[in-house]
Each structure stands twice: as C-alpha cells, then as structure tokens.
Amino acid sequence: MTDFPLPSTQTVVKTAKTYSRDLAERxxxxxxxxxxxxxxxxxxxxxxxxxxxxxxxAAAGGALLKGLAARWRDVTNSASLARGV
Structure with a gap:
C-alpha cells in the first residue's frame, strides 16, 4: 500500500490564514x-x-464572491482568479 502524502496541520492552517488575510484585504x-x-x-x-x-x-459583496469562487476553482493561498498568483 502506498502512502498518500498529506500536508502537515501547520501548513493547512498557514494556508487558510494567508488566504483569509488576502480575501479580507481585497x-x-x-x-x-x-x-x-x-x-x-x-x-x-x-x-x-x-x-x-x-x-x-454591493461592490464588496461582489469581491467576496469572486474571492470565494477563486478558492473553489484552484487550491491556492490567493483570492485571485489569475493562475499562479
């Protein structure tokens, strides 16, 4: 049986914190x-x-929805729709 590499808990928390801070700023x-x-x-x-x-x-709500859609589209630390940001 091969092991499936999972990220550490610290990495997951750091990623969520980075994303949340980015989204809140936007x-x-x-x-x-x-x-x-x-x-x-x-x-x-x-x-x-x-x-x-x-x-x-209304504009801030649109920014929030865009940021959430970006998170669902690609697992990154950014709330941007651009790839690699």
Missing amino acids: VVSTGLEAFVGALVLTAPFDLTMWHNAAVAG
Whole structure:
C-alpha cells in the first residue's frame, strides 16, 4: 500500500490564514474604493450617505464572491482568479 502524502496541520492552517488575510484585504479595499467612488460620482444626484454605503457594500459583496469562487476553482493561498498568483 502506498502512502498518500498529506500536508502537515501547520501548513493547512498557514494556508487558510494567508488566504483569509488576502480575501479580507481585497473585500475591504474594494468596499472603500467603491464608497469613495460613489461619493464622488453621485454627488450631482444628491444621494444620501446610506445610498453610497449600499453601493460600496454591493461592490464588496461582489469581491467576496469572486474571492470565494477563486478558492473553489484552484487550491491556492490567493483570492485571485489569475493562475499562479
């Protein structure tokens, strides 16, 4: 019987931690970028701060879904859809 090489527990925890940190950074930065963009672009339309926050939340939610899809597609430490990142 041949042994199937499994990664150590430390490697698995480190990989999950790296991926989680990468995904959190991408989601937060997307939300902040969208919020600032919504403030600038919707000023002429007199939208409230809550409308801008909703736009930013939708963008951050999209970034979260993309990052999760990237994780399901390829087992890496990155939340990027690009291979090898």
